[in-house]
Amino acid sequence: MKSRQFTVETGGRPVVVDLTAEAAAFVAGEGDGLLSVFVPHATAGVAIVETGWGSDRDLIDHLATLFPRDERWTHRHGSPGHGADHVIPAFIAPSTTIPVVAGELALGTWQSIVLVDPNDDNRNRTVRFSFVSG
Amino acid sequence: MKSRQFTVETGGRPVVVDLTAEAAAFVAGEGDGLLSVFVPHATAGVAIVETGWGSDRDLIDHLATLFPRDERWTHRHGSPGHGADHVIPAFIAPSTTIPVVAGELALGTWQSIVLVDPNDDNRNRTVRFSFVSG
Amino acid sequence: MKSRQFTVETGGRPVVVDLTAEAAAFVAGEGDGLLSVFVPHATAGVAIVETGWGSDRDLIDHLATLFPRDERWTHRHGSPGHGADHVIPAFIAPSTTIPVVAGELALGTWQSIVLVDPNDDNRNRTVRFSFVSG
Numbered sequence: 001m002k003s004r005q006f007t008v009e010t011g012g013r014p015v016v017v018d019l020t021a022e023a024a025a026f027v028a029g030e031g032d033g034l035l036s037v038f039v040p041h042a043t044a045g046v047a048i049v050e051t052g053w054g055s056d057r058d059l060i061d062h063l064a065t066l067f068p069r070d071e072r073w074t075h076r077h078g079s080p081g082h083g084a085d086h087v088i089p090a091f092i093a094p095s096t097t098i099p100v101v102a103g104e105l106a107l108g109t110w111q112s113i114v115l116v117d118p119n120d121d122n123r124n125r126t127v128r129f130s131f132v133s134g
Numbered sequence: 135m136k137s138r139q140f141t142v143e144t145g146g147r148p149v150v151v152d153l154t155a156e157a158a159a160f161v162a163g164e165g166d167g168l169l170s171v172f173v174p175h176a177t178a179g180v181a182i183v184e185t186g187w188g189s190d191r192d193l194i195d196h197l198a199t200l201f202p203r204d205e206r207w208t209h210r211h212g213s214p215g216h217g218a219d220h221v222i223p224a225f226i227a228p229s230t231t232i233p234v235v236a237g238e239l240a241l242g243t244w245q246s247i248v249l250v251d252p253n254d255d256n257r258n259r260t261v262r263f264s265f266v267s268g
Numbered sequence: 269m270k271s272r273q274f275t276v277e278t279g280g281r282p283v284v285v286d287l288t289a290e291a292a293a294f295v296a297g298e299g300d301g302l303l304s305v306f307v308p309h310a311t312a313g314v315a316i317v318e319t320g321w322g323s324d325r326d327l328i329d330h331l332a333t334l335f336p337r338d339e340r341w342t343h344r345h346g347s348p349g350h351g352a353d354h355v356i357p358a359f360i361a362p363s364t365t366i367p368v369v370a371g372e373l374a375l376g377t378w379q380s381i382v383l384v385d386p387n388d389d390n391r392n393r394t395v396r397f398s399f400v401s402g
Contacts, residue, residue, distance in 0.1 A: 001300035001402025003369055032135035034170055034231075034266055036302055036367050040376030042318035047224040050176035054208030055220035061208075062221050066200065066334065074322030074329075086323035087330050090315040090384065095364050096229050097302075099170050099264040101137055106262055108174030116224065128374055130367040132302055132402040134135025134266040166269035168304055168365075168400055181358040184310035188342030189354035195342075196355050200334065230363050233304050233398040235271055240396055242308030250358065268269025268400040 003130040010117045016056035017115040026129045027100045033134040035098045043085035043119040045092030050110040085119040137264040144251045150190035151249040160263045161234045167268040169232045177219035177253040179226030184244040219253040271398040278385045284324035285383040294397045295368045301402040303366045311353035311387040313360030318378040353387040
């Protein structure tokens with residue numbers, strides 16, 4: 001299995017980082033199979049969404065609505081409300097798979113593979129791509 | 135890798151469409167492996183849930199509660215509140231995998247594979263099945 | 269494909285059950301590939317989260333906030349509010365995959381693979397591990 005880890009700079013605010021170009025380059029020439037996208041972090045996730053028309057901003061804002069950064073969380077390490085960041089990956093999982101056909105991601109026109117990082121406390125993140133030939 | 139796309143008619147309202155029979159037919163005779171179910175759309179997802187006792191209706195209704203179709207969304211194309219449809223796939227992802235054992239889906243008794251389409255603006259959807267032999 | 273089912277005791281309250289040690293043992297010596305973790309139930313899910321610092325408790329509590337156990341659900345079998353348990357797996361899916369490198373789960377330091385069971389009505393659950401060599 002071809003597998004590679006790399007680092008993404010996410011800075012000090014909640015962000016959505018597009019990984020599609022890196023993923024496309026990773027599977028180029030690989031034939032048919034499944035691409036696994038995995039982030040080895042407890043406070044980040046992977047999603048497949050449209051970017052560029054405001055939906056990435058909407059996602060970050062709506063995470064703050066559904067998972068308020070208040071005093072409700074038992075987990076109390078890190079910045080205020082950081083307990084929310086530990087619950088979010090149960091909903092936006094750190095793992096997804098994308099079919100690959102003839103070395104190309106079988107994504108739709110408006111789909112991008114993104115890292116979702118609601119966490120202010122980590123400035124860099126690791127992403128792992130793995131390709132299983134089919 | 136055996137991979138096939140097909141079209142599902144979803145009409146002009148939010149719907150849950152059962153894909154289980156098509157998936158079972160796709161893997162019949164394929165031995166052991168993983169079935170990837172993927173929808174190449176930015177406003178639809180795939181889930182594994184019970185159908186037939188009201189939970190599909192409950193899911194559609196609860197999406198409208200958790201992702202209100204109001205003015206909060208930055209993304210403003212399409213019908214009112216359509217921005218919500220672009221955030222939902224971060225939570226109900228357009229990708230899942232199901233283990234296949236001896237050519238049969240290893241689903242539980244009450245599980246169905248469904249397309250979740252909250253979007254009023256698309257009347258047809260594409261679904262891709264891919265089978266990776268294990 | 270190596271595939272195995274086993275039973276987990278979940279008792280009569282909502283729980284998060286750590287499956288990481290069992291998963292690590294399952295893939296030990298298997299080389300590179302993808303581990304599929306699948307629960308064949310319509311009212312349980314699989315997540316990859318931190319455990320041991322309160323986030324498992326936070327997850328269970330927040331499920332009760334986002335999916336209230338009240339009279340809103342059409343599905344009316346089981347204990348009061350049980351309809352919520354049938355909608356949760358659309359958000360916390362019963363399926364995930366984890367990359368395996370040289371017989372080890374490629375998890376981050378703080379990640380655990382967990383069974384999420386919001387349901388009071390089932391005291392035992394089945395989990396299936398499957399390994400596809402890459």
